[in-house]
Amino acid sequence: MAKTNSGRFFEDYTVGETLxxxxxxxxxxxxxxxxxxxxxxxxxLYSSDQFAQSSGLxxxxxxxxxxxxxxxxxxxxxxxxxxxxxxxxxQGRWLAPVWPGDTLRSQxxxxxxxxxxxxxxxxxxxxxxxxxxxxxxVLEYVRWVMVRKRDVDAPAPETVxxxxxxxxxxxxxxxPKGLDFTNYDFTLAGEAHRLSDYEIGEQIxxxxxxxxxxxxxxxxxxxxxxxxxxxFDTSARPDGTRLIYGGHVISMARALSFNGLANAQMIxxxxxxxxxxxxxxxxxxxxxxxxxxxxxxxAPGVGAIRLRLVATKGGDPFALQGEDGKYLPDVLLDLxxxxxxxx
Numbered sequence: 653m654a655k656t657n658s659g660r661f662f663e664d665y666t667v668g669e670t671l672x673x674x675x676x677x678x679x680x681x682x683x684x685x686x687x688x689x690x691x692x693x694x695x696x697l698y699s700s701d702q703f704a705q706s707s708g709l710x711x712x713x714x715x716x717x718x719x720x721x722x723x724x725x726x727x728x729x730x731x732x733x734x735x736x737x738x739x740x741x742x743q744g745r746w747l748a749p750v751w752p753g754d755t756l757r758s759q760x761x762x763x764x765x766x767x768x769x770x771x772x773x774x775x776x777x778x779x780x781x782x783x784x785x786x787x788x789x790v791l792e793y794v795r796w797v798m799v800r801k802r803d804v805d806a807p808a809p810e811t812v813x814x815x816x817x818x819x820x821x822x823x824x825x826x827x828p829k830g831l832d833f834t835n836y837d838f839t840l841a842g843e844a845h846r847l848s849d850y851e852i853g854e855q856i857x858x859x860x861x862x863x864x865x866x867x868x869x870x871x872x873x874x875x876x877x878x879x880x881x882x883x884f885d886t887s888a889r890p891d892g893t894r895l896i897y898g899g900h901v902i903s904m905a906r907a908l909s910f911n912g913l914a915n916a917q918m919i920x921x922x923x924x925x926x927x928x929x930x931x932x933x934x935x936x937x938x939x940x941x942x943x944x945x946x947x948x949x950x951a952p953g954v955g956a957i958r959l960r961l962v963a964t965k966g967g968d969p970f971a972l973q974g975e976d977g978k979y980l981p982d983v984l985l986d987l988x989x990x991x992x993x994x995x
Contacts, residue, residue: 657729657733658733658734659729659730659733659734660730660731660733660734660799661734661799661800661801661802661803662765662767662773662774662776662799662800662801662802663774663801663802663803663806663809664802665762665765665776665799665809666762666809667762667763667764667765667809667810667812668761668762669761669762670759670760670761670762671727671730671731671759671760671761671762671778672759673726673727673729673730673757673758673759673760674726674729675726675877676755676756676757676785677722677726677755677756677757677877678753678754678755678756679714679718679722679750679752679753679754679755679756680752680753681752683714683718683722683752683875684698684714684715684718684752686871686875687714687715687717687718687903690868690871690872690875690900690903691903691904691906691907692860692862692907692908692910693715693903693906693907693910694842694907694910694914695715695910695914695916695917695918696837696840696841696842696914696917697709697712697713697917697918698712698713698714698715698716698917699712700712700840703837703840703841706835706836706837707831707832707833707835707836707917708830708831708832708952709749709828709830709831710830711751713749713750713751713828714749714750714751714752714754716746716918716919716920717899717902717903717906717919718750719746719750719756719782719790719791720744720791720793720899720902721872721875721876721878721899721903722756722782722876722877723756723758723780723781723782723790723791724758724780724795724876724878724899725876725877725878726756726757726758726782726877727758727760727778727780728877728878728879728880729879730760731760731776731778731797731799732797732799732880733879733880733881734799734800734881735797735798735799735800735880735882736773736798736799736800736882737797737798737882737895737927737930738795738797738898738927739775739795739796739797739798739926739927740795740796740924740925740926740927741793741794741795741922741924741925741987742793742794742795742816742817742922742923742924742925743779743792743793743794743816743817743820743922743923744791744792744793744794744921744922744923744989745791745792745793745820745824745825745826745920745921745922746790746791746826746918746919746920746921747788747789747790747791747792747826748784748788748789748790748826748828749790749828750784750790754784754785754790755784755785756782756783756784756790757782757783758780758781758782758783759780759781759783760778760779760780760781761778761779762776762777762778763777763778763779763794763812763814764776764777764796764812764813764814765777765809765810765811765812766811766812766813767801767808767809767811768798771801771804771808772800772801772804773798773799773800773801774798774799774801774808774809775796775797775798775799776796776797776799777794777795777796777812777813777814778794778795778796778797779792779793779794780792780793780794780795793922794814794816818923818924819923819924819958819988820921820923820990822945822947822948822949822956822958822990824921825920825921825949825956825990826920827920827949827950827951827954827992828918831918831951831954831992832951832952832953832954833951833952833953833954833992833994833995834952834953835953836915836953836994838915838994841914841915841917842910842914843912843913843914843915845912845913845914845915846915846955846993846994846995847946847955847957847993847994847995848995850943850946850957851943852943852944852945852946853942853943854942854943855940855941855942855943855969855970856909856912856913856940856941856942856943857912857940857969857970858908858909858910858911858912858913858938858939858940858941859911859912860908860911860938861908861936861937861938862904862908862936862937863934863935863936863937864896864900864901864904864931864932864933864934864935864936864937865933865934866894866933868900869883869894869896869897869900869933870883870884870894872897872899872900872903873897873900876897876899878897878899880897882894882895883895883896883897893932893933894932894933895930895931895932896930896931896932896933896935898927898931898985900931901927901931901937901963901984901985902925902963902985902987904937904939904963905937905939905961905962905963905985905987906919906961908937908938908939908963909939909941909959909961912941913941913959913991915993915994916957916959916991916992916993917991917992917993918991918992919989919990919991920956920990920991920992921956921958921989921990922987922988922989922990923958923988923989923990924987924988925985925986925987925988925989926979926985926986926987927984927985928979928983928984928985928986929965929979929981929982929983929984930984931965931984935965935984936965936966937963937964937965937984938963938964938965938966938969939961939962939963939964940961940962940964940969940970941959941960941961941962942959942960942962942970943957943958943959944958944959944960944988945957945958946958948995949992951992953994953995954992954993954994954995955992955993955994955995956990956991956992956993957990957991957992957993958988958989958990959988959989959990959991960986960987960988961985961986961987961988961989962983962985962986962987963983963984963985963987964982964983964984965982965984966982967980967982967983971983972986
């Protein structure tokens with residue numbers, strides 16, 4: 653019996669099965685230091701204990717996307733080791749802050765399968781939950797990924813495509829216990845813009861750009877223990893390139909969005925997302941955002957802003973799709989999320 657794990661292929665999945673992912677991981681302040689080294693992340697709530705305490709929290713939690721990357725990385729050996737590409741996200745909710753010293757693990761339920769018309773690949777839909785050492789859920793999301801078949805002659809499973817709402821409503825968002833923005837310090841946060849200063853439909857060019865190289869991508873992907881072959885092995889893709897991990901693009905775009913959205917402090921909801929085109933070493937990532945919706949919450953002084961975050965590797969700001977409705981070739985990421993912002 654083989655001792656090594658060659659990963660699952662499309663025909664190995666069954667709708668309804670639960671996958672328990674190895675290996676639990678304890679996260680501490682070194683995680684933040686590495687994250688802030690890799691990305692120009694500057695949101696104050698994730699940078700300063702003092703700022704977090706003035707906002708009603710006991711101290712500064714780890715960045716929301718650190719939690720996402722760790723929970724995601726745990727799923728790769730069982731979900732996307734033999735992936736062609738990660739295709740999209742939906743129904744993501746951050747359910748509790750992740751504190752230094754927490755131990756995170758992941759589990760996923762297979763909720764959909766659809767073989768592609770070429771008969772060589774299929775799409776697997778999973779709902780993943782990240783849990784801490786107290787078995788409390790800290791994060792949940794749905795994603796779907798294109799996975800190779802081991803045997804192209806294997807019969808196609810019954811097609812099950814989950815019905816996924818286009819967006820979370822504001823009342824579905826979980827606000828961290830104690831969060832209070834009534835004494836929010838806009839000077840220390842870096843910008844004066846509050847929720848009422850943003851208009852639905854407003855677009856923001858985040859101006860800055862970062863050129864992605866192999867070194868930091870490889871470091872980040874190893875940091876999150878993401879073992880997908882397309883990120884490491886140049887023989888895993890027909891063109892001989894290493895695909896930049898989509899989460900690396902998400903974190904880079906989110907960090908770039910600080911310029912114009914410095915007060916969008918915490919990501920609490922992920923409505924949808926698509927990795928529109930591959931990102932490769934040498935690409936320069938730029939970002940722009942569009943305000944989709946705004947809402948008040950029950951927390952003192954805390955509002956919620958729904959944003960479309962688009963990462964590109966060039967082209968005109970605010971250009972997204974062509975006349976055919978398809979993403980333009982320069983678009984890397986189209987992400988729809990909710991963040992918390994002072995009213």
